Amino acid sequence: xxxxxxxxxxxxxxxxVHRMDARVKLVLTLLFMVGIFFVQSFAVFGFVAVYLGIxxxxxxxxxxxxxxxxxxxxxxxxxxxxxxxxxxKDGTVxxxxxxxxxxxxxxxxxxxxxxxxTFLVIGSSVLTLTTTPVDLTHAVESLLxxxxxxxFPVHEFALIMxxxxxxxxxLIEETDRIIRAQKARGADFDTGGLVKRAKAFVPILIPLLxxxxxRAEELANAMNSRCYEGAKKRTRMRxxxxxxxxxxxxxxxxxxxxxxxxxFAMRDSWNVITWLYx
Amino acid sequence: MSRAEKVAVPKTELxxxxxxxxxxxxxxxxxxxxxxxxxxxxxxxxxxxxxFVAIVGHTGSGKTTFVQHLNALIRxxxxxxxxxxxxxxxxxxxxxxxxxxxxxxFQYPEYQLFADTVLDDVCFGLKNFGIxxxxxxxxxxxxxxxxxxxxxxxxAKSPFDLSGGEKRRVALAGVLAMKPQILVMDEPTAGLDxxxxxxxxxxxxxxxxxxxxTVIMVSHDMNEVxxxxxxxxxxxxxxxxxxxPPRELFRKEEEIASMNLxxxxxxxxxxELERSGFAIEDDCLTVEEVFQxxxxxxxxxxx
Numbered sequence: 001x002x003x004x005x006x007x008x009x010x011x012x013x014x015x016x017v018h019r020m021d022a023r024v025k026l027v028l029t030l031l032f033m034v035g036i037f038f039v040q041s042f043a044v045f046g047f048v049a050v051y052l053g054i055x056x057x058x059x060x061x062x063x064x065x066x067x068x069x070x071x072x073x074x075x076x077x078x079x080x081x082x083x084x085x086x087x088x089k090d091g092t093v094x095x096x097x098x099x100x101x102x103x104x105x106x107x108x109x110x111x112x113x114x115x116x117x118t119f120l121v122i123g124s125s126v127l128t129l130t131t132t133p134v135d136l137t138h139a140v141e142s143l144l145x146x147x148x149x150x151x152f153p154v155h156e157f158a159l160i161m162x163x164x165x166x167x168x169x170x171l172i173e174e175t176d177r178i179i180r181a182q183k184a185r186g187a188d189f190d191t192g193g194l195v196k197r198a199k200a201f202v203p204i205l206i207p208l209l210x211x212x213x214x215r216a217e218e219l220a221n222a223m224n225s226r227c228y229e230g231a232k233k234r235t236r237m238r239x240x241x242x243x244x245x246x247x248x249x250x251x252x253x254x255x256x257x258x259x260x261x262x263x264f265a266m267r268d269s270w271n272v273i274t275w276l277y278x
Numbered sequence: 279m280s281r282a283e284k285v286a287v288p289k290t291e292l293x294x295x296x297x298x299x300x301x302x303x304x305x306x307x308x309x310x311x312x313x314x315x316x317x318x319x320x321x322x323x324x325x326x327x328x329x330f331v332a333i334v335g336h337t338g339s340g341k342t343t344f345v346q347h348l349n350a351l352i353r354x355x356x357x358x359x360x361x362x363x364x365x366x367x368x369x370x371x372x373x374x375x376x377x378x379x380x381x382x383x384f385q386y387p388e389y390q391l392f393a394d395t396v397l398d399d400v401c402f403g404l405k406n407f408g409i410x411x412x413x414x415x416x417x418x419x420x421x422x423x424x425x426x427x428x429x430x431x432x433x434a435k436s437p438f439d440l441s442g443g444e445k446r447r448v449a450l451a452g453v454l455a456m457k458p459q460i461l462v463m464d465e466p467t468a469g470l471d472x473x474x475x476x477x478x479x480x481x482x483x484x485x486x487x488x489x490x491x492t493v494i495m496v497s498h499d500m501n502e503v504x505x506x507x508x509x510x511x512x513x514x515x516x517x518x519x520x521x522x523p524p525r526e527l528f529r530k531e532e533e534i535a536s537m538n539l540x541x542x543x544x545x546x547x548x549x550e551l552e553r554s555g556f557a558i559e560d561d562c563l564t565v566e567e568v569f570q571x572x573x574x575x576x577x578x579x580x581x
Binding site: 174177178180181182183184185186187188202203204206207210211 | 346349351374377378381382384385387389390391392393402403406407438452453456
């Protein structure tokens with residue numbers, strides 16, 4: 001049951017995007033996230049959709065797993081849309097009932113908000129679908145390296161990140177086992193009021209916490225016994241190297257976003273593209 | 279044999295002495311997904327009350343899946359399963375009543391301790407099953423003394439301050455306190471020293487003999503299976519391959535090896551004796567019993 005919860009939803013296959021340097025993927029994803037906020041019209045959202053479509057096709061990840069990531073924020077998405085519809089009172093009134101007013105501007109704004117958030121999540125899910133958590137932490141470590149100048153412990157930070165990630169599956173498994181064991185002793189997690197249900201989790205959380213400390217201690221011992229001493233003179237087995245793929249992808253992405261930014265900058269001054277805007 | 283050909287025993291006609299009745303039990307993890315894995319396949323077995331049954335098999339053979347069915351931690355997908363008269367293939371069996379009667383001891387049960395004191399932890403199950411407060415302490419005392427701990431000196435201690443072996447006994451007491459009729463154990467001796475193993479096993483045997491508790495024990499240690507169980511179920515790839523008394527099972531040395539299981543040292547010795555023409559009765563399984571049997575053989579030959 002709990003095992004169905006997938007974290008770090010890496011989709012294993014061989015594709016152009018999978019083979020890219022994780023650092024480049026991370027930077028391009030950040031660029032995409034910033035870029036999506038400069039999109040101001042439905043027509044440009046259309047272009048973004050085409051761009052995402054191409055990326056997903058090249059990454060060879062199934063559309064279903066991409067859309068699954070949207071499912072996680074569906075409540076948040078609906079709430080945002082509803083609030084924007086009801087509270088934006090600009091433009092022509094389309095429908096009203098007592099104090100509730102729906103305007104055309106409100107609908108447009110809510111629609112854009114919906115697309116923006118959806119594309120944001122889809123875009124970042126392409127990164128996590130095509131990059132293993134390990135590569136991702138390496139990328140973070142590598143990109144944060146300049147911070148060493150101000151004595152930020154980059155290596156330790158990355159180590160904490162990757163240890164956290166690697167503990168998650170085993171903790172999920174352990175939780176599952178503890179739940180079963182307490183259920184076998186008659187524990188009931190499904191009935192009763194809020195307080196009773198919250199209390200029912202104590203017999204799960206305490207053994208889980210104790211187990212977590214035990215694992216951490218064992219891991220620390222294992223690392224010590226293999227003479228781990230942090231960042232000093234440590235080399236990597238797999239050194240990340242940007243290749244021609246990263247160059248092509250970067251050019252593709254930069255050209256696209258240059259277009260998006262240009263359209264954003266010109267949105268008021270050039271009347272010819274007002275049809276794109278509205 | 280297809281399922282239709284089998285004579286299905288209607289549930290109402292199960293004899294009183296049947297503890298567990300499984301018929302055509304199938305189970306698949308993550309059904310209808312790319313990760314679907316069939317863990318049980320057409321398992322038929324009847325276990326009577328008071329039996330001591332060991333379940334063996336390689337990792338991933340379905341033995342744990344099977345035992346988790348017994349107190350409905352895993353629900354029946356296909357087939358029939360009746361445990362102590364509770365039909366588990368229905369949509370809503372009486373889980374509380376069932377789980378009180380079927381005690382389940384998981385691997386490393388000490389990892390599930392959580393309460394402030396040993397007494398509270400042992401009482402956790404009793405409380406959940408609605409036993410009145412004044413009766414709980416007496417039942418906890420009985421259970422802790424049964425597992426060989428001194429009630430008055432441990433009751434107020436934190437379970438986390440005990441040694442590994444003591445923790446396991448407290449966890450075991452937490453299950454035994456409910457006075458289950460069936461005791462299901464998943465590798466109860468894993469990670470214990472030889473003496474701790476011996477103590478747990480003799481306790482379980484004693485419960486089986488004196489209290490007539492039905493014992494189902496999953497184990498990887500063929501020696502302990504051989505000495506304790508009266509019947510061994512061998513699972514392979516989700517199927518129940520063998521269902522035999524230990525002596526008969528471990529005569530099949532080649533089949534056992536092909537399943538990546540070990541032949542217990544005593545069975546090897548007995549098999550060797552048999553091949554040299556010295557047959558020993560099938561019910562002699564422990565060192566002491568075999569020793570006596572060998573003495574008898576010698577006397578018979580000398581006479």
